[in-house]
Amino acid sequence: MSTKSVYLAYKKGLPSNTWHVVGILSYSNKTKLYSFEYTKGALEDMTFRPFNGMEDLYKRYESQELYPLFKNRILYEKRPEYSQFIEWLGLNKDANPLDILSVSGGQRITDTLQTFGKVETKENGEFSHSFFIHSLSWLNAYQVDRISLLKPHEKLYFCLDPQNKFDPNAVLIRTGEPKEIIGYCPRYLSATVSKLLNKDPNSISLEVNIVNKDAPLQYRLKCLLKGKFPSDSNFSFNSSEEFQSLIAP
Numbered sequence: 001m002s003t004k005s006v007y008l009a010y011k012k013g014l015p016s017n018t019w020h021v022v023g024i025l026s027y028s029n030k031t032k033l034y035s036f037e038y039t040k041g042a043l044e045d046m047t048f049r050p051f052n053g054m055e056d057l058y059k060r061y062e063s064q065e066l067y068p069l070f071k072n073r074i075l076y077e078k079r080p081e082y083s084q085f086i087e088w089l090g091l092n093k094d095a096n097p098l099d100i101l102s103v104s105g106g107q108r109i110t111d112t113l114q115t116f117g118k119v120e121t122k123e124n125g126e127f128s129h130s131f132f133i134h135s136l137s138w139l140n141a142y143q144v145d146r147i148s149l150l151k152p153h154e155k156l157y158f159c160l161d162p163q164n165k166f167d168p169n170a171v172l173i174r175t176g177e178p179k180e181i182i183g184y185c186p187r188y189l190s191a192t193v194s195k196l197l198n199k200d201p202n203s204i205s206l207e208v209n210i211v212n213k214d215a216p217l218q219y220r221l222k223c224l225l226k227g228k229f230p231s232d233s234n235f236s237f238n239s240s241e242e243f244q245s246l247i248a249p
Contacts (some may be wrong), residue, residue: 003028004098007243009188011112012045018166019114019187020044021242025070027098036061041242060245066097071108073115088212088219090130105132105218115217117189119237125229127237130209133173133183136217146180147211147221154208156223158185169194173206173223182221189225192202192237196227199235 008023015056020041027034038057042048051069061067074097075085086093086164089103089228102117131169136144157174159181165169171193185193191220212219229235 002030004096004102005113005118005187006098006101007039007115007118007238009116010042010045010048011114012047020048021188022048024068024243024245025098025101025115027096033062033064034066035063036067037245037247039242040244040246042246044242054214060247062122068099069113070106073108073113074100074104080203088210088215090210103130103222107218116186119189121229121236125231126226127228128224128226129189129237130222130224131186132190132209132219133221133223134186135184136182137222139182139217143180143182144217144220146175146178147182148213149213150175150208150221152208152210156182156208158193158204158206160194163228171197180211189237191240192235193225193236195233196229199233200230204232 003026005024005026007021008025009019010022012020014016021039022042023036023038025034025036026146036054037060038050042057050057075082077087083093086095086100089100091099091103101115104115104248106113106115115133117129119127119129136147157173157176159172161170161172162168167187167190169191171190172181173183173185174181184190193204207224207226208221209224210222212222
């Protein structure tokens with residue numbers, strides 16, 4: 001793939017506590033340039049402000065170097081814990097910055113920004129995507145211990161949470177027997193996952209990818225999502241308005 005991209009999401013404060021996709025970062029192997037564009041999600045929240053040095057919402061920014069906004073969200077490779085961090089992410093030691101941002105989330109403590117990778121879909125509608133389960137900090141000790149017992153390729157299950165006051169499309173994730181809630185599907189996936197579950201629960205599956213027993217909670221459990229969009233639907237993970245660039249094609 002000549003160009004790789006990751007999305008940037010912004011978290012609005014209380015009472016809504018919602019996330020909006022506000023930008024897309026790309027790197028071209030052909031031009032050797034990073035580029036950043038704001039998306040239409042940046043217009044959905046009046047509390048969002050453009051980033052320093054990138055104040056124009058309708059401009060494409062290009063650079064030979066990774067922007068500080070993103071560089072500061074990647075663990076410095078000279079740090080002694082770097083190799084362990086890369087192992088937790090399930091990446092190899094020569095992973096590039098966008099590989100890392102796609103998987104790690106790029107979040108910092110008390111941060112309002114998050115990065116995530118683009119879900120690639122084949123022409124026949126099939127897709128696969130790995131992610132870390134969210135909201136583990138809300139789990140009790142028993143639930144966290146239950147995660148430690150999981151094995152690679154073990155099947156996990158989705159549970160719709162339509163009464164969730166922050167996101168009506170929220171999707172819980174649970175284990176098999178013994179059944180235990182172990183977190184949430186990331187918001188950037190939940191709207192489409194909930195649609196697929198309502199239309200055909202068998203069109204989508206989830207399994208354990210990596211269990212990092214010694215990692216911080218946000219990197220404790222990495223899962224693999226697989227499925228296929230129904231041929232009679234227009235479902236997509238990245239097609240809603242907030243994902244669309246503000247720069248006219």
